[in-house]
Structures are given as C-alpha cells and as structure tokens.
Amino acid sequence: MHPKPTQVRPIQRMAQAVSKCSAEASLYGKCILADYNSVHKDMCAKEFLKLKDCYLAASKGGK
Template identity: 40%
Template sequence: MSGRGVWRRARERLRRFPAALSGCGAEATAYGRCVASAAAGTAELRRDACLEEFWALRDCFARQVKATVK
C-alpha cells in the first residue's frame, strides 16, 4: 500500500484552504480581535475565552469547504 494517494489528497485540501477561508473574513476578524483583546497587556489568554467566536469561524469554514468540494 502506497502513501502517495494520502499526500496527494492532503495537498489538494491544502490548496483549497485559502479560497475557503476567504469567505469567512468577518468571522476570522471577530475571532482575531477576541484573542488579541483577551491576551492584551498582562492578561493571560484563558481556555475557552473566545469559544463563541471560534465556533462561528469553524462553522463558516466548514460551510465554505462543503461549497468548494467537487
């Protein structure tokens, strides 16, 4: 059994990544702002601090990937 097919499929998915992520600009911005504000100054970034924004970004990305699948 060859691993060539596995790497080919992985490369194909990675090539689609920028196009899929480009449709989620608002969600990515909201998540980035949340993380930046949660880690600003002397504050530590805590687990689940931006969970709502993360799930919104993840759901958007999943929708975009489904739309771009051949």
C-alpha cells in the same frame, strides 16, 4: 507527479474556504487580542465556533 488541472489540492480548498470567512476570522482575532496576556481555554469559544462553522460550510461549498 503533478495534479491534473481540474484536480484541486487540499491546501487550495482550505485557502479558498478561509478566504470566505474573513469577517469571522476578524471577530475571533479581535476577541483574542482584547486580553492576549491572559488567554485561557474557551475565552473566545463563541467566536471560534462561528469561524469553524463558516470554514466548514465554505469548504463544502455551502457559503
């Protein structure tokens, strides 16, 4: 069964939201890469929360 043309699949919605958060994703990635040999819990929590907030806002159409 094919989705209706006006129906947006969840993966499409996710891709659209993620594409709006490239700056936040870049900052998070740079934080992880800065010391990738000793990644630990909450190492980049601030950057991750910014990325998460951006994604949530974008997925709801807020960004």
